[in-house]
Amino acid sequence: MKYLIAVLGLVIVLFLAFIVSNNKKQIKVLPIIYMIVIQVVLALFLLHTQIGLVLIKGFSDVFNALLEYANEGVSFVFGGIANKGQAPFFLTVLLPIVFISVLIGILQYIKVLPLIMRGIGYVLNLISRRGKLESYNAVASAIVGQSEVFITVKKQLGKIPANRLYTLCASAMSTVSMSIVGAYMTMIEPKYVVTALFLNMFGGFIISAIINPYTVDPKEDILEVENEAKQSFFEMLGEYIMDGFKVAITVAAMLIGFVALIAAINHIFDAVLGISFQQLLGYIFSPIAFIMGVPWSEAVQAGGIMATKLVSNEFVAMTDLVKIQHAFSSRTLGIISVFLVSFANFSSIGIIAGAVKGLNENQGNVVARFGLKLLYGATLVSILNGVIVSFVL
Template identity: 70%
Template sequence: MKYIIAILGLLVVFGLAFLISNDKRHIRYRPLAIMVVLQLILGFILLNTGIGEYLVKGIASTFEALLDYAGAGIEFVFGGIANEGAGPFFLNVLLPIVFISTLIGILQYIKVLPFIVRYIGLILSKINGMGKLESYNAVASAILGQSEVFISVKKQIALIPKHRMYTLCASAMSTVSMSIVGAYMKMIEPRYVVTALVLNLFGGFIIASIVNPYKVEKDEDILDVQEGEKQSFFEMLGEYIMDGFKVAITVAAMLLGFVALIAMINGLFDMIFGITFQELLGYIFAPLAFVMGVPWTEAVDAGSIMATKLVSNEFVAMLSLADFTNMSSRTIGIVSVFLVSFANFSSIGIIAGAVKGLNEKQGNVVARFGLKLLYGATLVSVLSATITGLFL
């Protein structure tokens, strides 16, 4: 039965993407088929094989060690604030972002990350049938973050046509920044985080290839990555430490505001209509959860969490997921993979603002297709979750 539902889920995702396609006649199906097959193979390896288990354990243990190292700095600065045995969310989940951001800065400085990103991007461009710029951007977004990635190609921003700009922004919204992956792993199972990261990379290209099909000519396919102003090692270190702290504070502020706002709206809806706002959204999103592979008996709860991510962010949704203790492990896995992306309303403003800071005209272009961007990025999450459901 789950195979029939998975096929239905894939057809629904592709149908919804086809519905808003800019150019239905020029969709190239060969690269699409290759990428879907790759997603299926990678999903199977990560979720159903010893190799995948070994890989996920290796990545998870690496981040666990990094979080332990981060804990030394947090303990030094904030020791004594927490009660014995207690772990405040801000200290245990968000502040380690500062340390991981620092490591990313070091890897950037010694040219390890730029090398990896550029050559993985080149390999991807051979598979996805898109340009080098799009492929570079997808990999770089997962490392640098959805707003910072545009700085690395700021020389080209003004020259990028609208159709290519959509794909760049869709990639940024469909992935997550490496600096906060450790925080996710404290909230949901690491294997679902890793699975989502891999599947979303190809999923972003798949959905963009349907929604926004085009072919990049060789003379247009120029990748000019901005290295940025040369800094000393300690200047760079200070910048990345502060950037990590800003991310942690920003996420904390958004959580504080969104969790409180949703609690208030839930209370008002419950008082007036006898049903909470999240429960209402759950009924709306339940059919989508069902085609992802969630049993119908759990579809409303799963839909509620999915909707929470869309209207707030993935952190709020992951916190909500922990409240549903009656969910089956299969449903938790499917929903967890859905949650690992930046596809939410606030990301429209973040991406449009980042681009506008570099080029006002292009920022306005991004803002105009903001809802279509969110629609496509959400379909990427649904696609990844559907494939996950096939192997759980």
């Protein structure tokens, strides 16, 4: 039965992408089938093979070690503030982002990350046939972040047509930044975070290949990556430390605002209608949760978590998931966890449009115009990933 629902879910997701396609006749079916098969194989490999589990454990151990190192710095500055036995979210989950941001900066400085991004992007392009620029961008988005990635391709930003720009933005919104992966791993199981990272790259191309199909002229398929201005090693360290701190503070501010707002809205809805806002959203999103493979008995609560991510962000949704995870089966927990690992939410429209506008005003206006369609596609990517995982759980 679970396979029947998974197939139904896959068909529905692809159909929802198809009905908003810019050019239905130009959709290339074969690469889409290849990428779906690769997604299933990847999910199976990572979640059900000994080698896959070893890789995930290794990945998790690395981030656990990084979080421990980060905690040394946090404890030095903030030690004694927390009550004994308590672990404030800001100190244990958000501030370690600063240290991970520094490591990314070092790897960028010594030219290791650009090499990795180009290499994986080359392989991804052979499979997806979406273009060198698009493939590089998909990988770079997962490493440097949804706004910072556009800095690396700013040489070409003004020359990119709207259809290719949509694909770049869709990749940025459909993935997550490596700097906050460690924070996710403190809230949901690392194996689902790692699985989602891989599925996001292919899922973004699958959905954008349907919504926004096009063929790249080989003569125009040139990748020009911007090299950062030459800095000393310690200048770079200072910049990435401050960048990481800004991310931590920004996420903290978003959490304060969104959690407080949702609590207020829940109270108002409960007083007026006798049902909380999240419960209402849960009923609306429950059919989507069901086609992702969530049992109907758990679909309303799961739908509420999914909706929370869409209207606020993944951090708020993950904190809510942690509170009620005991109410879900392990299979549902895996499906929802994979769904949550992406930047697909309303605030990301402003973040991406603002990042592009800061580099090229005209292109920023283009992004703002297709913002809702961008979110629609990125949300379908998250749903698709949940469906793919339901095949193997």
